[in-house]
Amino acid sequence: MEIKVEVDNNVVILRPVGSLVASTAEFLKAQVAKLVEKNYVHVLLDMAKLEFIDSSGLGACIAANKTLAGSEGGLVCTGASEPVRKIFRITRADQKIPFADSRLDGLRILQDKAFKGGGKG
Amino acid sequence: MTDRTITLTFTPDFRTVDLVRAALQGICRELFEPDGGAFTFELALAATEAMNNVAEHSGASVAELEVAADEEGVVLRLASPGERFDSSAAAAMPDDASDPDGAEGGYGLALIQELVDRLEFVYENGRNVLTLYKRFNNEGITKEG
């Protein structure tokens, strides 16, 4: 797996490519921890290129959301395929992490939040 | 393909589990679901959770995943040598004790149960053997010729 990084104003867009599983989940967590260190706390996880996810990958998303929320930010997911989406539903992980219908919606949710939170302009 | 079984022998560590998962998805795409849809994804996920479990808890240096199909579905048998694995304890305990609300761990077995139609566990000849059965028609796909 690799994770592509984009920036849109205060929001960092992470695009994991490949599989987010036990052997790669730590990498996502580490990447998010580094973003928080650099004062980026609003992250859009674009799952369009995510081919596979297991419960460790799910756990990493939840941990990332917790880290970001602890710094007054948050994680929003988008672009997930139906099977991936279903896994979030079965495990009720989608009650902890919001899903946006499109990248644009996801950015809007996060940017509104960033604005209200008084993040850096 | 009535009687054929494919056995993948592998070292149960997380990296290799991901490879075996990819191989299993390849086999499914080749044999049952060329466009790699929900059946393949869910079967591979159930297998991944089971293999991760072996990688994490069994201490075994080798494991075997057997893939067999009949007219109605796919049977996966995951076998690993070692001490008897207590499946009931694993189902009740989140993987990560430091995570009190169970948010990050503990999904594994519960997930498998959601994803397959039948799940059996036996301990025989010093091997933990988990058998998973998933039907095709669940997801509305039928097996080819």
Place this chain on the structure above:
Amino acid sequence: MDEGKCRILVVDDDPFVAEMLAVILDADGYAVETAENGLQALERMAAAPDTGLVVSDMNMPGMNGLELIARVRELNADVPIIILTGNNEISVAIQALNGGASDYLLKDENIQETIVISVEKVLEKHQLRMKNRQLMEDLARKNRELEKERVLAHKVQESILPQNLSLPGFRTATRYRPSNQIGGDFFDAWESGGHVHFLIGDISGHSTSSALLMAVCKGMFHSLGQTMHDPLALVTAANRMLCPMLGDSGMFLTLVYMTYARESGTLRLLSAGHNPVYLLRGEEIISFESTGPALGWDADDSWDVTEAALTLGDLLFLYTDGLIEAKNDAGEEFEGRLSATLAALTTMPEEMVAGVFGALTDFCGGRFEDDITLFAVLREEP
């Protein structure tokens, strides 16, 4: 021997049995050799390492079938072995299979048929196992190769983002979108010693080394910028370090380096072969052109520095060439549209960046071939 059929070694202390099996298997297209005892079998194995299967009697004087299996494994770990016996005891079968035999056959009246079926089955299973092993090895090797690239790419991706600082008196907005290859764009902003530093750069090429060079440059400028605040001195020093590093690699980078002195309110700008920087002031659009060559060509190069007073409401717009070189279906570049696009937008940095990126996406239908970095800086009330 038929094409694709392997060499089989038959071991039995009864020459009649050995000969009979040889005839059956020979008729089925295999090349068959026989041996009367374990030692002879091992000699034959050593002489013909391409032996694909061993069929051996269990009870033989000297070396029995189990001992033979163990010795054969020392020679050729993978060759499948079928054990024959006249004894119908299950314990013997289990012993043989646990000892490493691939199959177990009874020497009874059906042997003529069972031996052929067993040989086929064992060989097919063996082949599958070898194929499976090859597949796993290939997968593992591919994964290791990918992993190597990945580790490199990861380090760089994570280092690309600057510290997200709050700079009093400035409001900034950024859009960074790398292409599918590993990118060479970088940007940064920080404050030290009463000066605010802004920089944007673009490394030529899209290889792993251009991404590494990006990481090196970013670190270098950031550390030089902690003590130096004159863009000319800073860029000259950086270029002197970069030139020997790049040698004749053909790589270079274009860069805009700006410092803003809080006390005087003056902006000093150096552009090393980079695209124009736009200053939007009310209705007016001023462009600052390149003030010298790109970095990495000549250690003795020098640059001019442009100075301007920044007033409240001034907006600076910086970008990399991925923006202006993006093409539409007709093959036109976005460059010609940039001024008009800027003029039509408000001077809030977030809207400016989003507006330009939106216009670009519409223009080229979302097909971006290069890294794109947009960076807007507004001078506002502290």
